[in-house]
Amino acid sequence: MPPAAPVDWIDIRGGHPLRGEVAISGSKNAALPILAATLCAPGRHILHNVPDLLDCRVFLQVLETLGVEIEPLSPTSWRIDTTGLRCDHPQPPQELLSRMRASVLVMGPLLGRCGRTQVTMPGGCSLGERPINFHLAGFQQQGAQLVPGPDDSVMVDAPDGLIGADISLPFASVGATENLLMAAVFARGTTIIRNAAREPEVTDLGEFLRAMGAEIEGLGERDITIHGGAELQPVEYRIIPDRIEAGSYLCAIANTGGSGKLTHCEPAHIERLLEVLDQAGCTLDCGPDTISIQAPPVLQSVGIATGPYPAFATDHQPVWMACLTTAEIADADRPFEIILENLFERRFNQVEPLISLGADIEVLSRAACVRPVKALRPGVVSCPDIRAAMGLVVAALRVPGTVRISGMLHLRRGYERLEEKLRGLGAAIEEPAPVRLATAAR
Ligand code: EPU
Numbered sequence: 001m002p003p004a005a006p007v008d009w010i011d012i013r014g015g016h017p018l019r020g021e022v023a024i025s026g027s028k029n030a031a032l033p034i035l036a037a038t039l040c041a042p043g044r045h046i047l048h049n050v051p052d053l054l055d056c057r058v059f060l061q062v063l064e065t066l067g068v069e070i071e072p073l074s075p076t077s078w079r080i081d082t083t084g085l086r087c088d089h090p091q092p093p094q095e096l097l098s099r100m101r102a103s104v105l106v107m108g109p110l111l112g113r114c115g116r117t118q119v120t121m122p123g124g125c126s127l128g129e130r131p132i133n134f135h136l137a138g139f140q141q142q143g144a145q146l147v148p149g150p151d152d153s154v155m156v157d158a159p160d161g162l163i164g165a166d167i168s169l170p171f172a173s174v175g176a177t178e179n180l181l182m183a184a185v186f187a188r189g190t191t192i193i194r195n196a197a198r199e200p201e202v203t204d205l206g207e208f209l210r211a212m213g214a215e216i217e218g219l220g221e222r223d224i225t226i227h228g229g230a231e232l233q234p235v236e237y238r239i240i241p242d243r244i245e246a247g248s249y250l251c252a253i254a255n256t257g258g259s260g261k262l263t264h265c266e267p268a269h270i271e272r273l274l275e276v277l278d279q280a281g282c283t284l285d286c287g288p289d290t291i292s293i294q295a296p297p298v299l300q301s302v303g304i305a306t307g308p309y310p311a312f313a314t315d316h317q318p319v320w321m322a323c324l325t326t327a328e329i330a331d332a333d334r335p336f337e338i339i340l341e342n343l344f345e346r347r348f349n350q351v352e353p354l355i356s357l358g359a360d361i362e363v364l365s366r367a368a369c370v371r372p373v374k375a376l377r378p379g380v381v382s383c384p385d386i387r388a389a390m391g392l393v394v395a396a397l398r399v400p401g402t403v404r405i406s407g408m409l410h411l412r413r414g415y416e417r418l419e420e421k422l423r424g425l426g427a428a429i430e431e432p433a434p435v436r437l438a439t440a441a442r
Contacts, residue, residue: 008408010419012393013428015400017258017295020425022249024265025051025416026076027242030201032102033178034208034239035059038080039066039109040182041212043234045080050239051416052076054409058100062092066106082234087114094120094151104132108179111144111156112186120153127344127385134169134176141165142180142187164189164228172197172308177224178205185214187228196224199309200269204240211235241289243269244315244387245415250274250293251319252394253425254282255326257297260425267291272312276302276320280327301327301372305340306347314343318350318391324370325359326398339368349388353381354395357403375400382407386414393418397427 026049035056038045050056052075060070060078067086071079090110092103097120110117121132136146136154142165144158164187169176177197182205184191196202198220206219212235215227246265253260254277267274267286274284274291281296301324306314317339324337341347348368351361357379360371378401383389389410396403411418419429 009404009406009432010408011402011404011430012396012399012422013402013430014256014397016426016428017256018253018397018422018425018427019258019260021261021263022421022425023263024241024246024249025049026239027051027201027204027244028053028055028414029174029199029242029244030204030239031056032059033105033182033201033205034237035063035080036105036109036178037182037205037208037212038063038082038234039068039085039106039113040185040209040214041232041234042083042085043081045082045234046073046077046236047080048077048236048238049241050076050078051242053416054413055100055102058096059102062096062100062103062106065093065096066090066110085113090114090116091118094153101130102175104135105175105178105182107135107139107156108182111139111158112162112183115159115161116155116157118149118153118155120151127346127349129345132175134171134173135179138165138167138169138176138180138193139183141167142183142191162187162228164191164226166192166194168194169196171195174199174202177202181206181209181216181224181226184226184228185209185216185230185232187226189228191226191228193224193226195222197308198222200240200243200266208235208237211237240269241265244313246270246291247273247313247316248319248390248394248415249421249425250277250291251316251323252397252422253293254280254295254299255323255394255398257295258425259294260292262291262293263289265289265291270313270316272310273316273320276304276312280323299323299327301329301337301370303338303340306342308343314341314347315387317341317347318388319394321350321361321368321370322354322391322395325354325361325372325395326375327372329372336369336371339370341366341368347385347388349383349385350391350395353383353388353392356381357395357399359395376403378402380404380406383410386410390415393422397422
């Protein structure tokens with residue numbers, strides 16, 4: 001039987017409260033750097049709780065092009081054998097790099113293990129310009145030379161090995177901290193990364209490196225210290241739960257005035273969002289790896305400003321904006337709420353589609369001003385990025401009528417078994433019948 005073509009749209013019939021339990025998957029943004037970090041030690045690693053997502057599949061393909069052998073043990077566990085890493089060509093293919101920016105995370109391990117790496121500059125994406133200048137400047141401080149190559153590529157070369165360095169990041173960049181951390185485990189001497197990102201995904205990467213034998217102090221703090229040169233061994237490791245997915249389901253339940261329980265999650269990773277939901281009128285009860293939520297019929301509006309962890313996560317901003325579109329404002333003198341986006345220059349991709357559903361939102365540079373309306377209306381929408389698309393899903397779940405969301409490919413990059421999980425909470429979702437592809441010519 002030929003394979004089923006991926007379905008690119010769903011219809012959500014909203015307007016009723018979600019209720020039930022949902023299990024949270026492994027973290028995409030922890031899995032990607034940890035997949036890269038398997039390159040740091042030759043041998044067979046086993047990773048568990050890798051979410052079954054398009055982005056993880058593409059990243060596994062990147063590893064394969066570098067000579068790594070991959071074997072699935074279950075949909076979310078993988079054996080990854082990095083023995084055959086090909087240091088003669090330590091370069092992720094441009095096609096995969098352009099499909100997924102996070103492939104730049106192989107630079108640190110390749111530079112450390114092979115003494116050089118080459119990437120085509122990833123350029124901007126739907127979130128705006130996303131340079132990697134902090135990554136490259138840090139590698140230079142670690143003793144690497146940058147040599148411009150053809151087609152906007154750059155060769156990063158450290159033929160005599162990397163050296164410890166005192167690196168101050170101009171901004172607590174997640175990707176730069178991760179890349180420099182992975183390179184630093186190979187450096188001679190001690191590296192300090194100041195103003196390091198403190199996101200739980202960075203800490204999880206550091207814990208994975210430590211499990212392999214790396215000497216790292218200060219994970220989750222402003223300054224991370226790495227004593228380089230330790231011998232690293234392959235390990236078996238379980239990836240942390242996805243805090244962005246967890247927050248998205250909390251907002252989905254909250255926006256419908258529903259109640260439910262998240263399992264397999266880490267409440268400590270989303271404290272700021274839990275505070276906001278509490279201020280909005282939700283009753284929350286956290287266990288060691290569960291969060292129960294009971295939402296009021298209408299949420300109270302709460303303004304937010306995104307920032308590096310532990311501030312409100314930029315990846316939760318679109319789902320919270322969806323909640324604000326029909327929230328209730330207590331202050332009659334100020335009939336709007338402000339969302340400030342401080343991380344990315346274009347992270348309001350959900351605004352236009354939300355407006356087409358009847359939301360009242362005005363964007364001024366990095367601020368969005370949301371004037372709540374009574375209800376959004378049915379319509380057809382699509383979105384060019386993962387988190388914005390989830391914002392539309394959360395909004396649609398409250399609409400009394402049907403919203404068609406196309407561009408499901410984006411959601412499949414970031415949310416494992418989305419339709420199944422939403423249906424488990426009682427959401428009414430319809431999708432087109434799968435179309436059988438014609439058998440490919442041999
Ligand atoms: N920046 C620079 N130069 C650099 C690096 C970053 O100017 O060398 C700027 C970026 O342009 C951006 C800001 O610093 O404006 C923050 O970027 P950061 O490096 O922290 O983000 P990232 O590593 O590219 C990761 C996640 C994003 C998440 C951000 C912020 C992964 C694979 N991606 O991106 O997740 O939004 O951190 O927390 O971990 C997503 O999952 O949908 C997603 C985009």
